[in-house]
Amino acid sequence: MPPFDVPEGDPFGPHNLPYGVFSPAGSGEQADRSVGVRLGDHVLDAGAAARALGSPYASLLARPTLNALLAAGRTAWSDVRRAITAWVTVPAHQEAVAPFLHPLSSVTLHLPFEVADYVDFYASENHARNVGQIFRPDAPDPLTPNWKHLPIGYHGRSGTVVVSGTEVVRPSGQRKAPTDAAPVFGPSVRLDIEAEVGFVVGTPSPMGRSVGLGDFRDHVFGLCLLNDWSARDIQAWEYVPLGPFLGKSFATSVSAWITPLDALEDARVAPPARTYPLLPYLDDADEEPGGYDLRISVRINGHTVSEPPFSTMYWTAAQQLAHMTVNGASLRTGDLYGSGTVSGPQENQRGSLLELTWNGRDALELPDGKRTFVEDGDVVTLTAWAPGPDGTRVGLGEVTGRVVPTV
Numbered sequence: 001m002p003p004f005d006v007p008e009g010d011p012f013g014p015h016n017l018p019y020g021v022f023s024p025a026g027s028g029e030q031a032d033r034s035v036g037v038r039l040g041d042h043v044l045d046a047g048a049a050a051r052a053l054g055s056p057y058a059s060l061l062a063r064p065t066l067n068a069l070l071a072a073g074r075t076a077w078s079d080v081r082r083a084i085t086a087w088v089t090v091p092a093h094q095e096a097v098a099p100f101l102h103p104l105s106s107v108t109l110h111l112p113f114e115v116a117d118y119v120d121f122y123a124s125e126n127h128a129r130n131v132g133q134i135f136r137p138d139a140p141d142p143l144t145p146n147w148k149h150l151p152i153g154y155h156g157r158s159g160t161v162v163v164s165g166t167e168v169v170r171p172s173g174q175r176k177a178p179t180d181a182a183p184v185f186g187p188s189v190r191l192d193i194e195a196e197v198g199f200v201v202g203t204p205s206p207m208g209r210s211v212g213l214g215d216f217r218d219h220v221f222g223l224c225l226l227n228d229w230s231a232r233d234i235q236a237w238e239y240v241p242l243g244p245f246l247g248k249s250f251a252t253s254v255s256a257w258i259t260p261l262d263a264l265e266d267a268r269v270a271p272p273a274r275t276y277p278l279l280p281y282l283d284d285a286d287e288e289p290g291g292y293d294l295r296i297s298v299r300i301n302g303h304t305v306s307e308p309p310f311s312t313m314y315w316t317a318a319q320q321l322a323h324m325t326v327n328g329a330s331l332r333t334g335d336l337y338g339s340g341t342v343s344g345p346q347e348n349q350r351g352s353l354l355e356l357t358w359n360g361r362d363a364l365e366l367p368d369g370k371r372t373f374v375e376d377g378d379v380v381t382l383t384a385w386a387p388g389p390d391g392t393r394v395g396l397g398e399v400t401g402r403v404v405p406t407v
Ligand SMILES: O=C(O)/C=C/C(=O)CC(=O)CC(=O)O
Pocket: 120, 121, 122, 123, 124, 127, 131, 132, 135, 194, 196, 228, 230, 239, 244, 339, 340, 341
């Protein structure tokens, strides 16, 4: 059965099985949406397959979003994954679910879950040092005194989280360069990207209770790629003292595929050594490795401009979750948190144009011209993969978006 014979080395083999939401060709109707699982260059309609097989998981999968599955919790996530693995690998099941495979090229992919709250962190030491030098050149240290003691974050705007492929309209706003006498208004002239990984919360937690480091896997279902579009000119003028606001709230793009943590067991790595002892709620010295070895690529109009290594992130997703809830803030199904821009130590590993061009000073030479920031018509694409079992690769799909002029 050809669709099941995924070629060896395909990053979307049965070891991966990421989840998304799709509708068949030509239909964007809510009623036609279903949970899909990617296998090679096909999508299995997991909802229809579950119904046909009389699976108890049909109520989680025959849905227009992943939220029911997210809310079902860790045991259900592993059980459903085991069942779907059997459907696509055991010949008798393969025959039963074959009618529910669609070529990936024929379907429409949708935002896979209803985003509850969205927050974004600042967890790459390389990124934070670069941005600190660019934004605060006169500060004594590019890292603020709190940086190595807590994972810094800000609250973003969940309503403008969009699925890969959605066009991004160049935002307008106020800006004021140090040399300007007064602020001016207009389309951003320093529109940027941020290469990030997004973590998707499934299991909620009540207000008044914190989530410990060791409970990360009970609450977080999986991860996606995330581009935190950022208007640097708007951001630089507005951010003091409360942090990013309109410079980032106009659009955040996420990949259509959510990779379950269960598919990323072989990608777990220890985070970098800690400079200072951490307070007990963040101290992960005795925890299982909390980092992930994800290899990200950033392309502009098809040309690779950077390859940020996620394994270099100082703060782990488990520490970010613990910090986010340590004050008793609740978690809701569908909460999304960004890792923060991923920048490695090398110049060609920086996850933003702000850093890659040093705030526009050093233009990138692309085959289609010089770039300092993103131009109208540019298509920015993030892709990534992680080491999987037995030398395989786990594909994380892509998040892409074309920038269109201000309306
Ligand atoms: O240092 C600052 O003033 C802000 C820098 C950012 O743009 C932060 C941000 O979005 C967090 C991140 O992606 O790492």
